Amino acid sequence: MTAGLRLLLMENALSYSAPQGGPELEQQPEALSAGLAALNPEMAAKLHELIHSICLSNPFWNDFRLLHYFDRHGFNLSLKDLHYLKSQNGVGSRIAVYHKLLNFYHAGLNLTEQQIRFIERLNPAFRDRAFKADRPGQLMLYDCLSSRRLQHKINGQRYLHLFIDRFNGYSFAIFHPERSIQIGYELLVNTIRPFYHHRQSTLSTVMCSTKTAIIRDLSVSAAAKGWGLSWQETPSSFGTVDSFHKFLLSHFFEGLRLYQTAPAYIESAFKRWLIQYNFTHSFHQRRDFLSYVEFGQCMRLTLD
Numbered sequence: 001m002t003a004g005l006r007l008l009l010m011e012n013a014l015s016y017s018a019p020q021g022g023p024e025l026e027q028q029p030e031a032l033s034a035g036l037a038a039l040n041p042e043m044a045a046k047l048h049e050l051i052h053s054i055c056l057s058n059p060f061w062n063d064f065r066l067l068h069y070f071d072r073h074g075f076n077l078s079l080k081d082l083h084y085l086k087s088q089n090g091v092g093s094r095i096a097v098y099h100k101l102l103n104f105y106h107a108g109l110n111l112t113e114q115q116i117r118f119i120e121r122l123n124p125a126f127r128d129r130a131f132k133a134d135r136p137g138q139l140m141l142y143d144c145l146s147s148r149r150l151q152h153k154i155n156g157q158r159y160l161h162l163f164i165d166r167f168n169g170y171s172f173a174i175f176h177p178e179r180s181i182q183i184g185y186e187l188l189v190n191t192i193r194p195f196y197h198h199r200q201s202t203l204s205t206v207m208c209s210t211k212t213a214i215i216r217d218l219s220v221s222a223a224a225k226g227w228g229l230s231w232q233e234t235p236s237s238f239g240t241v242d243s244f245h246k247f248l249l250s251h252f253f254e255g256l257r258l259y260q261t262a263p264a265y266i267e268s269a270f271k272r273w274l275i276q277y278n279f280t281h282s283f284h285q286r287r288d289f290l291s292y293v294e295f296g297q298c299m300r301l302t303l304d
Contacts, residue, residue, distance in 0.1 A: 047075065048089055051082075055091040056100055059118035098122045102290060105129075120239065124246065125289040127239030133167035136283055137196045137203040140165055142188075143241045144179050144214040145249075160249075161187055163206075164240050169287035170278045171244065175267050181208065181217045185224070199283055205230045211237045240289060247292040248277065 054069065055061070061069075063082055070077050077085075086092040091100065101115050111119075119126045133139040145160040161184040162173040172192050176183045188206065196203055206224065210216060210233050224231040252273055255261075261269055281287055 048085065051085045052089040052091060055086060055089075055097060056104075056115070057112070059094075059097050059101065059115060094122065123290055123292060124239035124242035125292070127242075128166070128289075131166050131207075131240075133165070136165060136167050136170070136199070136201040138167055138205065140188075140192070140203060140206045141209075141238045141240055142184050142206050143209045143238055144181075144184065144212055145241070145245065146179065146212065159183075162241060162244070163188065163192060164238075164244060166240065166289075167286055168283055169281060169289065170283065171274060173270070173274060175270065178215075180215045181220050184208070184214075185217075185220045201283075203229055205232065207238075208233045209235075209237050209241070211235055243289060243292060 054066065058065075063079060067077055067079065067082060070082075083092065091097050098119060101111060101119055104115075105111055105119070116126075128141075131139060131141075141164045143162055145162060157177055158175045159177070159179045160173055160175055162171065163184070164171045172187060172195075174183070174187050188203070193203055206229060208214070208231065216233070221231040221233075252270065255273070256266060256269070
């Protein structure tokens with residue numbers, strides 16, 4: 001091993017300790033190629049550090065890109081070697097890398113643009129990390145969704161008016177043939193507001209995305225202000241809504257397919273399903289929107 005490569009290993013490695021109690025390289029020669037097993041302990045440790053560093057610095061790299069990188073720097077690793085080393089250093093899957101990077105973020109470390117994009121790719125809710133809510137009803141996100149899937153599953157054009165509480169994740173929605181913001185406001189006043197009032201909670205702020213299919217109505221903001229609600233509009237989409245669509249709504253439609261639900265019963269099935277989803281979490285407890293990726297997808301809820 002050249003002195004230059006030794007220096008490269010040291011410069012690229014993050015400050016990292018190998019997992020305690022894990023199997024040592026020399027203890028499992030059957031899992032490694034002859035070249036990797038022949039490394040002296042010092043260089044083996046540096047290789048562990050470099051694997052950890054490169055996988056976190058370049059989270060979008062696939063195994064073949066990683067193998068090419070190590071080959072260019074003097075390490076002739078097999079795919080089996082790479083999988084072994086990644087697993088030993090806690091970066092054996094996209095989910096594992098996601099959690100490592102998320103821990104960096106929570107620790108106050110600066111993430112690169114590529115690392116941020118990787119986290120947002122796995123869970124779009126990370127885009128809304130600047131939104132703060134300390135109690136139920138403090139911040140509600142509102143969007144109006146439209147997709148071909150909605151049109152194919154439900155007779156006629158339907159839009160989904162969706163509210164999500166950024167504190168506890170409680171979600172309220174209604175299918176409607178119109179995309180006027182007034183429909184969402186009526187859902188807020190007639191359903192959501194009484195629901196929160198019954199639980200001794202008040203609604204403070206609604207942020208409404210105007211990026212999608214919604215039709216604006218300037219009278220809504222004035223009407224909301226009349227009972228102490230701040231109604232704000234933004235041209236941006238919400239990662240929290242995209243996450244709901246990715247981890248929850250898509251599996252609701254998958255459930256419809258599995259249960260062969262008739263179009264006439266889809267809206268009532270959705271209402272029951274959404275109630276079940278809300279009651280999987282305490283109303284007064286903060287929901288971790290970034291935990292959905294733990295399973296790759298949210299568990300499917302029954303439609304019965």
